[in-house]
Amino acid sequence: MLSEFKEFIAKGNVMDLAVGVIIGGAFATITTSLTxxxxxxxxxxxFGGVDFSSKFILLGSVPGGVAADDYAALKEAGVAMIGYGAFITAVINFLILAFIIFLLxxxxxxxxxxxEDEAPAPAGPSEVDLLTEIRDELRKK
Incomplete structure (x- = not known):
């Protein structure tokens, strides 16, 4: 079983996938920081010098001891709210990442x-040679 596992890990696809996941994780961190x-x-x-990522709409009541304008504290306290700023930030992050992957x-x-264009032509007769051969065979008949 160990030898089968070694053979599985040594296959090119598994190694390519592992490298892709590692590079993708690092690249996602860079993209998140950029965003x-x-x-x-x-x-x-x-839009007025505000921290856009902490914009939210409050849906529930604010518990005592938590500032009503502190997004992180409200989120940690479990207050019902719509964090549209964080969502828009995530969407922009996704669009940047998707565009860069598209370019790649x-x-x-x-x-x-x-x-593929530089690859040598396949060995064998060309199309002209085949047509000439067919023509010659038809003339014989």
Missing amino acids: EDVIMPVVGAI VRWVNRVMRRH
Whole structure:
């Protein structure tokens, strides 16, 4: 069983997947930082200099000892609210990540097409040779 496990792990697809997951996790951290530390402060400045990620609509009552404008404290206290700022931040984060993945896949596809174009033609007769051979056979009949 151990040898089967080693064989499974050594397969290229499993290693490619592992590398992809690790790089994807690191890339998601970079994208999250870009969204929260660069883009959202600019969006907040455009909309009046507020921290956009902590915008919310309060749906329930605020328990004693919790500030009514502290999103993190209200969330920790379990108060019913709609955190639309955090949602919009997550959507922007997703769109950035999806766009970068799109660019990456587009680049890989271009490289693969170039590689296919540079590949040697398959061995064997060309289309012209085959048509000539068919013509000659038809003339014999």
